[in-house]
Amino acid sequence: HLLEVHSLIDSTNDHLMRLIPERMSQGRVCLAEYQSAGRGRRGRQWVSPFGSQIYLSMYWYLEQGLAGAMGLSLVTALAVSDAVKNYCDIQVELKWPNDIYLSGVKLAGILIDLEGQALEPSHSVIGIGLNVNMPEESAKSIDQQWTDLKSHTNITIDRDGLCAELISCLWERLLQHRESGLSGMLDEWHKYDIYLNKPVKLLTGERTTHGICRGINNQGALLLDVDGYVKAIYGGEVSLRG
Numbered sequence: 685h686l687l688e689v690h691s692l693i694d695s696t697n698d699h700l701m702r703l704i705p706e707r708m709s710q711g712r713v714c715l716a717e718y719q720s721a722g723r724g725r726r727g728r729q730w731v732s733p734f735g736s737q738i739y740l741s742m743y744w745y746l747e748q749g750l751a752g753a754m755g756l757s758l759v760t761a762l763a764v765s766d767a768v769k770n771y772c773d774i775q776v777e778l779k780w781p782n783d784i785y786l787s788g789v790k791l792a793g794i795l796i797d798l799e800g801q802a803l804e805p806s807h808s809v810i811g812i813g814l815n816v817n818m819p820e821e822s823a824k825s826i827d828q829q830w831t832d833l834k835s836h837t838n839i840t841i842d843r844d845g846l847c848a849e850l851i852s853c854l855w856e857r858l859l860q861h862r863e864s865g866l867s868g869m870l871d872e873w874h875k876y877d878i879y880l881n882k883p884v885k886l887l888t889g890e891r892t893t894h895g896i897c898r899g900i901n902n903q904g905a906l907l908l909d910v911d912g913y914v915k916a917i918y919g920g921e922v923s924l925r926g
């Protein structure tokens with residue numbers, strides 16, 4: 685892998701997106717100690733203090749076009765799960781489509797940027813923000829409940845080692861996805877799915893739908909059981925029904 689490590693950058697995702705015209709090599713990685721404009725999903729900010737977290741982006745070429753991007757976030761979530769399990773012996777929980785939870789609160793987030801067209805060779809940048817050791821003063825500016833790895837283990841986590849594991853797990857999962865899609869990963873996903881068979885509400889734009897979560901399908905869609913009829917959902921935010 686071509687790997688670059690920055691002490692300061694605006695956003696590791698934005699950096700790799702800017703390099704796309706240069707014909708990047710598959711799997712190129714950008715890491716940073718600090719992001720001045722870290723981005724979360726839905727236009728949110730990703731609070732990115734210096735020197736204690738993981739901000740990682742990987743470039744991935746999509747030969748088959750953007751149609752092949754479906755499922756990338758689920759595959760990435762599984763890769764984060766693999767890495768945290770292998771390196772820290774902690775099993776995370778997954779929340780469709782791309783959040784990683786631990787003890788019911790957010791541990792890591794995934795942001796995928798795409799450029800291209802449905803059936804033309806296209807580009808993706810897969811960004812992962814993983815809370816390793818959140819400094820107290822940064823915690824105050826986060827607008828959602830969060831946790832970090834340090835709160836769940838007594839050992840000091842070596843971020844270099846964890847990043848290496850993350851890169852290798854992500855690479856493996858992306859190859860597996862390219863070869864055989866999501867089909868071989870559904871069982872694993874369901875094992876760690878935080879909402880499986882639970883009553884949830886789905887927010888799509890202004891609309892709220894209630895149902896029971898039945899996991900995901902081969903396309904990476906959420907299966908929502910609404911009064912006994914299972915619908916495949918391709919976008920939106922799910923949360924537990926209160």
Ligand code: BTN
Pocket residue numbers: 694695696697698719721722723724725726728730738739740741783792793794795811812813814
């Ligand atoms: C989310 O849950 O909202 C997604 C968060 C993604 C954050 C990561 S940190 C590395 C990469 N660079 C960014 O600007 N964002 C992603």
